[in-house]
Amino acid sequence: MGFGVVTILNAVFRRAFTSAGLRPSSAAVDADTTLHFWAHPSLLPNSKNGGAKQQRRPVVVLIHGFGPDPTWQWASQVGPLSRHFDLLVPTLLFFGASTTSAPGRSDAFQAAAIAALLAGLDHGDQEGPREVHVVGTSYGGLVAYHLARALHVQGGGWRVGKVALCSSDLAKGPEDDRALAAKGGVAEVTDLMVPADTKALRRLMDICAHGPPKYLPECLARELLRKCFANQREGKIQLIKGIATGHGFQIAPLSQEVLIIWGEFDQIFPVEKAHKVKEKLGEKATLKIIPNTGHLPQQENSKLFNQILLNFLLPPPPIATSVK
Numbered sequence: 001m002g003f004g005v006v007t008i009l010n011a012v013f014r015r016a017f018t019s020a021g022l023r024p025s026s027a028a029v030d031a032d033t034t035l036h037f038w039a040h041p042s043l044l045p046n047s048k049n050g051g052a053k054q055q056r057r058p059v060v061v062l063i064h065g066f067g068p069d070p071t072w073q074w075a076s077q078v079g080p081l082s083r084h085f086d087l088l089v090p091t092l093l094f095f096g097a098s099t100t101s102a103p104g105r106s107d108a109f110q111a112a113a114i115a116a117l118l119a120g121l122d123h124g125d126q127e128g129p130r131e132v133h134v135v136g137t138s139y140g141g142l143v144a145y146h147l148a149r150a151l152h153v154q155g156g157g158w159r160v161g162k163v164a165l166c167s168s169d170l171a172k173g174p175e176d177d178r179a180l181a182a183k184g185g186v187a188e189v190t191d192l193m194v195p196a197d198t199k200a201l202r203r204l205m206d207i208c209a210h211g212p213p214k215y216l217p218e219c220l221a222r223e224l225l226r227k228c229f230a231n232q233r234e235g236k237i238q239l240i241k242g243i244a245t246g247h248g249f250q251i252a253p254l255s256q257e258v259l260i261i262w263g264e265f266d267q268i269f270p271v272e273k274a275h276k277v278k279e280k281l282g283e284k285a286t287l288k289i290i291p292n293t294g295h296l297p298q299q300e301n302s303k304l305f306n307q308i309l310l311n312f313l314l315p316p317p318p319i320a321t322s323v324k
Contacts, residue, residue, distance in 0.1 A: 020081075034100070
């Protein structure tokens with residue numbers, strides 16, 4: 001049965017989201033696809049502002065990677081970010097309550113669904129398109145790259161401001177998958193990233209974090225596996241097999257400023273890949289490496305991660321001028 005620890009953690013992380021002003025919602029983005037998401041009420045179609053005109057803030061889209069719900073992955077970021085931005089945190093397809101009957105399984109397909117969600121929440125007005133920054137971690141970074149490209153082409157009520165890619169190897173290829181599988185002691189990378197039993201889950205946890213838990217009771221491991229990894233497992237496997245970025249897809253520099261954040265001891269995507277991604281994204285890309293962290297720097301050192309991200313997303317402070 002377990003101790004219900006995962007249920008308690010779910011409540012804690014959801015509380016972090018609601019305390020940041022976010023509310024859960026869902027929307028059918030087309031006839032086949034429904035996305036669940038968290039958002040500030042101002043982004044929701046039926047939001048009411050009491051007739052008062054409010055200052056329009058930029059929007060930040062936070063895109064999660066493989067693993068538990070986005071509430072787990074972004075709990076330490078939504079509070080600090082919500083002080084400056086309106087947030088939209090979608091749940092990717094084949095995770096949580098987001099569903100599709102369409103055949104697409106690529107990261108570009110995920111991005112198209114989020115772009116359709118944003119189109120439905122179109123916030124352009126007489127002031128022009130609303131600025132949106134795109135942030136993604138791990139697999140979510142691959143989706144973020146495609147979303148920035150899609151929104152640039154789509155136009156409409158949104159204008160992409162900046163893009164942050166966290167622990168996201170846009171340059172990954174089959175040889176990287178083989179190396180990761182070997183590191184995890186499994187035959188296929190899907191056996192590691194979408195664990196089928198607690199032994200595989202423990203391997204994944206050991207590789208993801210630079211300082212993994214020294215002791216994880218088997219009952220808690222089973223609860224984590226059942227509540228955070230088992231749902232829609234076959235769909236997640238297809239997502240890994242359907243990754244477009246790096247498999248014959250030519251990575252092109254984005255027109256926006258790009259921040260690349262990486263953990264110094266990332267074992268999923270080794271830090272040397274961060275330099276390769278920066279090279280491929282060109283002169284508008286900046287790389288920041290967070291010391292003593294692995295694949296989850298936003299959780300392992302959230303204070304430094306948030307500082308780096310906010311320094312990138314926020315406009316520079318005005319230069320003080322002295323009056324003589």
